[in-house]
Amino acid sequence: MTAPADLKYTEEHEWVLIEGDVATVGITDYAQAALGDVVFVELPAVGSAVAASTVVGEIESTKSVGELFAPIDGEVVEANQAVVDSPELVNSDPYGAGWLIKVRFTELPALLDAAAYEELTSK
Amino acid sequence: MHAAAGAQFTDFAGWQMPVRYSSDLAEHKAVREAAGLFDLSHMGEILVVGDGAGAALDHAVSGRMSALRPGQAKYTHLLTETGGVVDDLIVYRTGDDRFMVVANASNADVVAEELRRRTSGFDARVFDESADVALIAVQGPRALEIVLATPGFAIAGGHPDGHDVPEVLTPLRYYRAVAGYFRERPVLFARTGYTGEDGFELFCAPDFARELWEALAEAGEPFGLVPAGLAARDTLRLEAGMPLYGHELSAEWMPVQAGLGRVVDLAKDGDFVGRAASEAGAAADARVLVGLVGAGRRAARADYPVFDGEGADAAEIGVVTSGALSPTLGHPIAMAYLSPALAAAGGTVFVDVRGTRHPYTITALPFYSRKRTN
Numbered sequence: 500m501t502a503p504a505d506l507k508y509t510e511e512h513e514w515v516l517i518e519g520d521v522a523t524v525g526i527t528d529y530a531q532a533a534l535g536d537v538v539f540v541e542l543p544a545v546g547s548a549v550a551a552s553t554v555v556g557e558i559e560s561t562k563s564v565g566e567l568f569a570p571i572d573g574e575v576v577e578a579n580q581a582v583v584d585s586p587e588l589v590n591s592d593p594y595g596a597g598w599l600i601k602v603r604f605t606e607l608p609a610l611l612d613a614a615a616y617e618e619l620t621s622k
Numbered sequence: 623m624h625a626a627a628g629a630q631f632t633d634f635a636g637w638q639m640p641v642r643y644s645s646d647l648a649e650h651k652a653v654r655e656a657a658g659l660f661d662l663s664h665m666g667e668i669l670v671v672g673d674g675a676g677a678a679l680d681h682a683v684s685g686r687m688s689a690l691r692p693g694q695a696k697y698t699h700l701l702t703e704t705g706g707v708v709d710d711l712i713v714y715r716t717g718d719d720r721f722m723v724v725a726n727a728s729n730a731d732v733v734a735e736e737l738r739r740r741t742s743g744f745d746a747r748v749f750d751e752s753a754d755v756a757l758i759a760v761q762g763p764r765a766l767e768i769v770l771a772t773p774g775f776a777i778a779g780g781h782p783d784g785h786d787v788p789e790v791l792t793p794l795r796y797y798r799a800v801a802g803y804f805r806e807r808p809v810l811f812a813r814t815g816y817t818g819e820d821g822f823e824l825f826c827a828p829d830f831a832r833e834l835w836e837a838l839a840e841a842g843e844p845f846g847l848v849p850a851g852l853a854a855r856d857t858l859r860l861e862a863g864m865p866l867y868g869h870e871l872s873a874e875w876m877p878v879q880a881g882l883g884r885v886v887d888l889a890k891d892g893d894f895v896g897r898a899a900s901e902a903g904a905a906a907d908a909r910v911l912v913g914l915v916g917a918g919r920r921a922a923r924a925d926y927p928v929f930d931g932e933g934a935d936a937a938e939i940g941v942v943t944s945g946a947l948s949p950t951l952g953h954p955i956a957m958a959y960l961s962p963a964l965a966a967a968g969g970t971v972f973v974d975v976r977g978t979r980h981p982y983t984i985t986a987l988p989f990y991s992r993k994r995t996n
Contacts, residue, residue, distance in 0.1 A: 538947045559920065559947075
């Protein structure tokens with residue numbers, strides 16, 4: 500699957516959808532394939548403050564533990580309860596129903612565009 | 623060929639190994655309910671040949687291999703002088719004067735070297751055939767049906783057309799093996815495995831392993847056979863309470879600590895490497911291997927510390943060696959070495975899962991046992 504062009508990306512294999520001052524965050528198709536079957540997701544609480552590049556949650560597969568990094572400074576305004584209840588959504592629909600958190604931000608950091616992210620994952 | 627099946631690979635002991643083909647969970651479930659097809663060609667195969675091969679192995683490993691009859695196999699350990707484990711092995715007696723020792727890939731060189739050294743005074747020669755032997759396993763409740771449905775097999779000394787294959791393989795017992803052919807090339811059919819299910823391991827030359835794989839895959843497809851990778855193999859063996867070298871077994875632990883004291887045959891005649899230390903036994907306070915069962919979905923994993931309480935003053939009483947969310951059972955399972963005073967079944971311990979203490983109940987192994995029909 501190619502990285503959707505309307506999203507931004509991080510080097511930690513997360514995608515970010517910017518809508519106004521809210522960023523929706525998930526992990527990329529590349530990341531979910533590398534993790535394998537996701538069986539447990541822990542997300543930060545709604546209302547909590549997160550700082551860019553810090554670990555704010557976990558995505559566990561049968562074989563390994565992936566860390567969820569906040570891509571951005573801000574406040575968590577929504578956490579996807581559907582993926583907590585059904586972690587396999589991260590595998591089946593990483594760019595859609597498998598989204599993880601929404602963060603309200605004030606300043607946008609430098610993020611990769613789809614072409615730069617594909618360059619990163621094709622190495 | 624595996625890449626064509628959608629496999630993802632990992633480097634393992636110098637081999638490019640399929641870690642998964644589709645989904646770890648789907649592959650695991652297929653092995654429990656139908657069957658999985660595994661490429662285990664990375665495993666080490668070391669031949670010990672000669673009139674003194676049985677006596678040589680009795681000296682080299684922990685069990686009494688000379689007692690095996692041709693066609694029988696035994697699980698055993700190659701011990702250190704101090705009674706720890708160099709590797710765990712399956713030894714097949716393939717003839718009056720020959721044995722095949724199957725070792726873990728990462729240890730094959732060391733095992734071959736140790737066997738050579740330990741058997742030098744015996745009428746036996748050691749050949750490391752690891753690069754010249756491929757291994758394909760069919761594991762799961764439908765495994766026998768799949769092997770019997772695969773055309774091209776024959777039994778050594780049997781009918782070349784193979785019509786007697788079912789009457790030989792069907793009653794073949796666990797830890798027994800029989801020589802045969804696939805399209806006129808030699809194969810060893812072994813009723814062994816590492817998944818907790820019935821199944822066969824087929825040893826053959828690498829030059830027709832692909833052909834054998836494809837024949838099994840095609841014949842097995844109607845039975846629900848799917849290719850399965852190392853990730854599923856690991857969760858399968860963990861549920862079955864089977865130890866993995868480098869996790870539950872190492873030079874640091876004695877077999878008796880892993881609940882495998884029976885693997886060390888102190889009743890056999892003669893000295894063997896590790897005998898004195900095994901007779902002395904483990905220290906009274908030496909940690910012992912237990913099963914742990916948790917609630918929720920968060921798995922305790924290898925190297926996580928185990929405590930006797932939740933508070934900051936709790937004592938560290940052990941360490942997790944393997945752990946996963948059990949695909950079959952739906953809750954976390956783990957194996958751990960614990961202080962013997964605190965290792966009784968039914969007790970509660972706390973595993974530190976990346977900074978949070980989670981309660982686990984100590985339980986007997988295995989976590990999962992198949993319903994036996996044969």
